[in-house]
Amino acid sequence: xxxxxxxxxAWLLLFFPVQxxxxxxxxxxxxxxxxxxxxxxxxxxxxxxxxxxxxxxxxADSPLTIGIRGADTMANELSKxxxxxxxxxxxxxxxxLASADTLAGINILFVGIEHRETYAEIMASAxxxxxxxxxxxxxALSRGSMINFLMIDGRVRFEAAPKAAKQCNLTxxxxxxxxxxxxxxxxx
Amino acid sequence: MSLFGAHxxxxxxxxxxxxxxxxxxxxxxxxxxxYDLRVDYRNFVTDMSTQSELLGHMTAPALNFDDKQLAxxxxxxxxxxxxxxxxxxxxxKGNLFASYQSAGENSDFPQQAETNSTYTNGNGISLFxxxxxxxxxxxxxxxxxxxxxxxxxxGYLSIALIVMLLSTLVAIIFSLPLQxxxxxxxxxxxxxxxxxxxxxxxxxxxxxxxxDEVGTLVESFNNMLIEIERRTQESEKSNREIAHEVQKxxxxxxxxxxLNQQLEKRVQERTLQLETTNRExxxxxxxxxxxxxxxxxFLSSMSHELRTPLNAILGFGQLCASETLPVTxxxxxxxxxxxxxxxxxxxLLINEVLDLAKVESGTIALSLEPISVAEVLKECETMIAPLxxxxxxxxxxxxxxxxxxxxxxxxxxxxxxxLLSNAVKYNREGGxxxxxxxxxxxxxxxxxxxxxxxxxxxxxxxxxFQPFNRLGQEGGTEEGSGIGLVVSKRLVELxxxxxxxxxxVGLGSMFWxxxxxxxxxxxxxxxxxxxxxxxxxxxxxxxxxxTILYVEDNPANLKFIQKLVGFREDIDLLTAVNANLGIELAxxxxxxxxxLDINLPGLSGNEALGILRRDARTxxxxxxALTANAMPKEVKEGMERGFFNYLTKPIxxxxxxxxxxxxxxxSREMRLNxxxxxxxxxxxxx
Numbered sequence: 052x053x054x055x056x057x058x059x060x061a062w063l064l065l066f067f068p069v070q071x072x073x074x075x076x077x078x079x080x081x082x083x084x085x086x087x088x089x090x091x092x093x094x095x096x097x098x099x100x101x102x103x104x105x106x107x108x109x110x111a112d113s114p115l116t117i118g119i120r121g122a123d124t125m126a127n128e129l130s131k132x133x134x135x136x137x138x139x140x141x142x143x144x145x146x147x148l149a150s151a152d153t154l155a156g157i158n159i160l161f162v163g164i165e166h167r168e169t170y171a172e173i174m175a176s177a178x179x180x181x182x183x184x185x186x187x188x189x190x191a192l193s194r195g196s197m198i199n200f201l202m203i204d205g206r207v208r209f210e211a212a213p214k215a216a217k218q219c220n221l222t223x224x225x226x227x228x229x230x231x232x233x234x235x236x237x238x239x
Numbered sequence: 240m241s242l243f244g245a246h247x248x249x250x251x252x253x254x255x256x257x258x259x260x261x262x263x264x265x266x267x268x269x270x271x272x273x274y275d276l277r278v279d280y281r282n283f284v285t286d287m288s289t290q291s292e293l294l295g296h297m298t299a300p301a302l303n304f305d306d307k308q309l310a311x312x313x314x315x316x317x318x319x320x321x322x323x324x325x326x327x328x329x330x331x332k333g334n335l336f337a338s339y340q341s342a343g344e345n346s347d348f349p350q351q352a353e354t355n356s357t358y359t360n361g362n363g364i365s366l367f368x369x370x371x372x373x374x375x376x377x378x379x380x381x382x383x384x385x386x387x388x389x390x391x392x393x394g395y396l397s398i399a400l401i402v403m404l405l406s407t408l409v410a411i412i413f414s415l416p417l418q419x420x421x422x423x424x425x426x427x428x429x430x431x432x433x434x435x436x437x438x439x440x441x442x443x444x445x446x447x448x449x450x451d452e453v454g455t456l457v458e459s460f461n462n463m464l465i466e467i468e469r470r471t472q473e474s475e476k477s478n479r480e481i482a483h484e485v486q487k488x489x490x491x492x493x494x495x496x497x498l499n500q501q502l503e504k505r506v507q508e509r510t511l512q513l514e515t516t517n518r519e520x521x522x523x524x525x526x527x528x529x530x531x532x533x534x535x536x537f538l539s540s541m542s543h544e545l546r547t548p549l550n551a552i553l554g555f556g557q558l559c560a561s562e563t564l565p566v567t568x569x570x571x572x573x574x575x576x577x578x579x580x581x582x583x584x585x586x587l588l589i590n591e592v593l594d595l596a597k598v599e600s601g602t603i604a605l606s607l608e609p610i611s612v613a614e615v616l617k618e619c620e621t622m623i624a625p626l627x628x629x630x631x632x633x634x635x636x637x638x639x640x641x642x643x644x645x646x647x648x649x650x651x652x653x654x655x656x657x658l659l660s661n662a663v664k665y666n667r668e669g670g671x672x673x674x675x676x677x678x679x680x681x682x683x684x685x686x687x688x689x690x691x692x693x694x695x696x697x698x699x700x701x702x703x704f705q706p707f708n709r710l711g712q713e714g715g716t717e718e719g720s721g722i723g724l725v726v727s728k729r730l731v732e733l734x735x736x737x738x739x740x741x742x743x744v745g746l747g748s749m750f751w752x753x754x755x756x757x758x759x760x761x762x763x764x765x766x767x768x769x770x771x772x773x774x775x776x777x778x779x780x781x782x783x784x785x786t787i788l789y790v791e792d793n794p795a796n797l798k799f800i801q802k803l804v805g806f807r808e809d810i811d812l813l814t815a816v817n818a819n820l821g822i823e824l825a826x827x828x829x830x831x832x833x834x835l836d837i838n839l840p841g842l843s844g845n846e847a848l849g850i851l852r853r854d855a856r857t858x859x860x861x862x863x864a865l866t867a868n869a870m871p872k873e874v875k876e877g878m879e880r881g882f883f884n885y886l887t888k889p890i891x892x893x894x895x896x897x898x899x900x901x902x903x904x905x906s907r908e909m910r911l912n913x914x915x916x917x918x919x920x921x922x923x924x925x
């Protein structure tokens with residue numbers, strides 16, 4: 052009997068912006084439901100802190116494309132977000148990628164945890180391209196990812212590898228780094 | 240009040256300078272502080288605003304990625320700004336996300352975020368700033384900071400205090416020489432004024448240092464001193480004059496007091512005199528009462544005396560008039576002689592009484608002139624001789640007397656005749672009367688009448704000069720009024736002489752009078768000749784015919800004059816019974832003489848005379864008054880009025896004819912002159 056009530060409440064939260072509750076119990080209750088949403092929002096917010104090489108966008112209103120492999124729920128969620136938002140007048144497009152799809156025209160590449168085994172390949176394909184790669188598994192950074200979502204104390208956090216980004220001519224804002232849970236490769 | 244009241248001018252000036260300085264400094268500093276605080280506060284607000292913007296910007300990722308730790312770290316950076324007391328971050332929904340409080344600060348945060356706003360509360364401000372990123376509001380920053388207003392004000396005040404102290408010091412330093420310039424001369428004047436007041440020395444003058452208002456003040460002060468000096472001198476002069484005046488008045492007062500004392504003394508004297516006079520008056524009153532009594536007895540005596548001759552007249556008159564009694568012609572003649580004698584006596588009495596009345600009332604008129612004693616005595620001898628002869632009394636008169644006395648001729652004769660007749664009447668048969676004339680010490684002549692009568696004792700002598708005192712002769716045969724001696728005494732005294740008597744009983748009496756003498760030879764020979772000539776002329780004209788007009792209302796008098804004039808064949812008489820008729824007759828008949836009564840019915844004699852004199856037809860006619868108004872005053876007035884002569888009733892026949900002859904002579908002359916020329920007449924006419 053408990054579970055149906057929680058679900059109903061969660062749905063209510065989705066459609067009606069009510070004041071969030073920071074109580075420990077309620078936070079744990081939401082994790083499973085909110086993770087992909089949080090990640091979608093974070094992914095979208097990352098755009099503001101990333102600096103692409105100057106020739107990446109031909110016009111000021113050239114769309115920014117986020118390519119997503121796997122993680123469909125999150126891709127759907129992100130699609131909802133970008134449908135109503137733009138970054139400094141620049142429209143954002145969410146494209147679901149299949150394994151055969153090229154990475155051309157992709158500015159941000161999110162790889163879902165289901166493609167965890169092929170991270171290295173995917174990263175390698177993106178290597179040298181000005182594509183911000185974002186992943187959601189523990190050791191993703193060591194495999195060439197630039198930003199990786201973590202679950203710390205039940206909350207979505209992220210770690211970053213600004214060096215890896217630099218290699219792809221991408222600059223991650225220090226402010227974003229300030230918010231990162233962990234920065235990898237900076238010391239090396 | 241005490242700052243400006245009790246202190247010197249110098250202090251006042253200093254106070255003014257300091258006050259000015261203080262005010263300037265206070266206003267300047269106040270304005271400056273106010274401006275600076277305002278700017279500072281704005282800067283503070285701006286600073287805080289910027290701070291919150293920065294904080295917001297910095298905290299935006301923490302919000303974006305829901306990183307409270309990062310937000311708290313960012314907030315903790317505010318520790319380096321101690322003014323920021325508290326700060327907080329709210330998420331996009333307005334809920335508190337992270338908070339920060341400085342050490343020792345413990346306060347609540349707003350539960351809900353607000354839009355951009357700034358509040359001032361107490362010493363500090365609190366503000367909200369929205370955190371906008373990528374055109375999206377990601378949250379809000381709340382900042383609360385203390386603005387240390389009191390501390391700043393304290394700092395400013397301490398600076399202001401120092402500035403004020405410094406400026407005061409500078410003001411004092413700069414005002415001292417200025418004060419010397421401004422107050423120096425004024426204090427100088429004040430000092431001089433005080434010295435002048437204390438020393439009363441108005442010759443002091445203040446020194447003039449400059450040509451400004453103070454200089455003018457010095458000049459005015461000096462002029463005032465000059466004026467005061469002048470006034471003081473005048474005042475002192477005036478005071479001296481007043482003192483002098485006071486002294487003079489004091490002297491005058493002393494004089495007045497002295498005079499008062501004299502006056503009191505005099506009043507006392509006068510009072511004594513008055514008392515004496517009063518006593519005298521009492522005596523005089525008694526004497527007057529006595530005299531009054533004497534007058535009463537005199538009146539009764541006189542009545543008696545007057546009745547006596549009237550009895551004779553009436554009695555003998557009745558006998559004469561009687562047709563029943565067998566009276567012979569001779570007897571009738573004898574009666575008439577008695578009547579005439581009694582009438583004469585009566586006339587004498589009346590004359591004497593009138594004389595006495597005149598003498599007593601002081602209305603008698605005496606014309607004093609030098610009179611030859613010999614002449615008078617001669618006249619008296621002639622008059623008294625018949626009486627003496629009848630009494631067989633021998634008269635002895637002094638021979639070769641060349642003395643003259645100052646006396647009234649008529650009155651002197653009257654006196655002498657009175658004495659002589661007394662001497663004859665009260666003498667013994669075959670006695671003698673001796674008259675002597677002696678010069679007494681070159682100024683007086685004594686005439687003595689001595690008789691050989693029975694003499695008088697002392698009691699009689701004392702009463703001798705009382706009226707109607709006939710000394711025991713009352714019942715005697717001798718006629719007399721008894722007032723002859725009284726009148727004589729008065730007359731002698733009026734002529735400045737004396738009368739007296741010495742008598743020895745059995746030997747006789749000696750009456751004497753003393754009169755002032757006159758130097759001999761006053762009457763000249765020429766005058767004597769003139770008198771003789773006139774008398775001869777008067778006799779000469781007696782033969783000339785003349786017309787007389789007599790105006791008289793009394794028929795008895797008319798008849799008497801008609802009878803009288805009837806004795807003169809050379810005179811025609813016209814008569815009129817009133818003045819108007821008389822005047823008409825005079826104009827028509829041109830009489831030689833007019834006889835005019837004074838008391839006429841209607842027009843009076845005096846008025847008639849005036850008319851006659853004014854009329855040219857009658858102006859030349861001599862008019863003789865014939866009246867009973869016998870008072871000497873009336874006679875004198877009549878003569879002055881223009882009467883040729885003034886005859887009084889009863890008429891003395893001799894005088895009447897003498898006067899008539901004189902008037903006729905005058906009339907004749909006038910007529911002759913009139914023929915030669917009228918002008919001469921006019922000159923002679925009065």
